[in-house]
Amino acid sequence: MVKKLYLIGIGPGDIKYLTLEAKSVIERLSLFYVSKKEGRKEDLTLRKIALLKAIKGDNFKIVALPFPERTKGKDYREKIRAWRTEKAKILREALVNADEEEAGFLIWGDPSLFDGHIDIMRELERELPIAWEVIPGLSSFQILCAKERISLTEISTPVIFHTPRTLLKSKPPEHPAVVFLDNYETFQKFKDKEFYIYWGAYVGSEDELYVSGRLREVWEKIHNVRKDLKHKKGYLMEVYVLKPLKPPGEVSDSN
Numbered sequence: 308m309v310k311k312l313y314l315i316g317i318g319p320g321d322i323k324y325l326t327l328e329a330k331s332v333i334e335r336l337s338l339f340y341v342s343k344k345e346g347r348k349e350d351l352t353l354r355k356i357a358l359l360k361a362i363k364g365d366n367f368k369i370v371a372l373p374f375p376e377r378t379k380g381k382d383y384r385e386k387i388r389a390w391r392t393e394k395a396k397i398l399r400e401a402l403v404n405a406d407e408e409e410a411g412f413l414i415w416g417d418p419s420l421f422d423g424h425i426d427i428m429r430e431l432e433r434e435l436p437i438a439w440e441v442i443p444g445l446s447s448f449q450i451l452c453a454k455e456r457i458s459l460t461e462i463s464t465p466v467i468f469h470t471p472r473t474l475l476k477s478k479p480p481e482h483p484a485v486v487f488l489d490n491y492e493t494f495q496k497f498k499d500k501e502f503y504i505y506w507g508a509y510v511g512s513e514d515e516l517y518v519s520g521r522l523r524e525v526w527e528k529i530h531n532v533r534k535d536l537k538h539k540k541g542y543l544m545e546v547y548v549l550k551p552l553k554p555p556g557e558v559s560d561s562n
């Protein structure tokens with residue numbers, strides 16, 4: 308049985324973005340878990356395998372866990388909790404049945420951002436004698452900011468992290484907003500307002516693509532690029548920053 312699990316943030320999956328700590332933990336371990344993706348999304352599992360191969364050759368075992376897709380609908384939080392409990396059961400089974408005493412779970416970006424595995428481990432540790440540790444990774448939004456050469460916080464400006472659900476309910480953000488998981492082009496809600504948008508797809512990978520500019524001028528381009536990419540690749544990994552309009556480089560006067 309696995310007695311210690313490492314939740315390893317792997318950034319966008321390219322070895323050059325892996326932290327030295329993540330790399331050395333991967334070097335040491337021989338068993339890794341990933342969530343199983345099928346169909347055109349299988350690419351996501353294959354990219355994790357490629358990262359492991361780049362570090363370990365063929366010297367590792369990988370278990371792709373068949374987590375269910377999340378069901379959508381009302382009672383969002385309740386549904387997420389139930390989904391995580393389902394995932395916890397599947398992970399528990401895999402941990403209990405493993406021969407290894409230590410293992411790693413590979414997580415895109417950083418495990419603290421829009422990822423349920425920390426909560427799942429909190430649930431599991433109540434019933435299993437298991438230790439666990441989080442290894443930080445470079446989040447997609449950090450790579451986006453670097454590529455676009457933007458300072459998110461300028462001079463002490465607060466920043467908010469959104470999913471489309473929360474952005475949809477919010478007023479036009481007064482401070483920079485970082486948006487993940489937006490399958491609904493929620494930025495269109497603000498297309499007549501004064502914002503810059505910095506939008507990135509598959510950031511930090513060989514397919515990375517960026518579009519930035521005044522929201523009212525580039526939203527349609529983003530819409531078209533999104534459609535194209537989804538069609539070509541079958542899935543889209545995207546993250547964006549919405550900034551209340553100020554010329555690039557001009558600092559916030561919020562303080």
Ligand SMILES: C[S@@+](CC[C@H](N)C(=O)[O-])C[C@H]1O[C@@H](n2cnc3c(N)ncnc32)[C@H](O)[C@@H]1O
Nearest residue numbers: 319416417420446447487488509510544545546
């Ligand atoms: C479940 S969240 C995990 C976020 C991750 N923990 C992070 O720190 O980036 C997955 C979402 O993050 C965003 N994302 C993750 N990796 C990305 C990448 N390489 N390029 C663009 N967006 C990415 C996408 O919005 C994707 O749908």
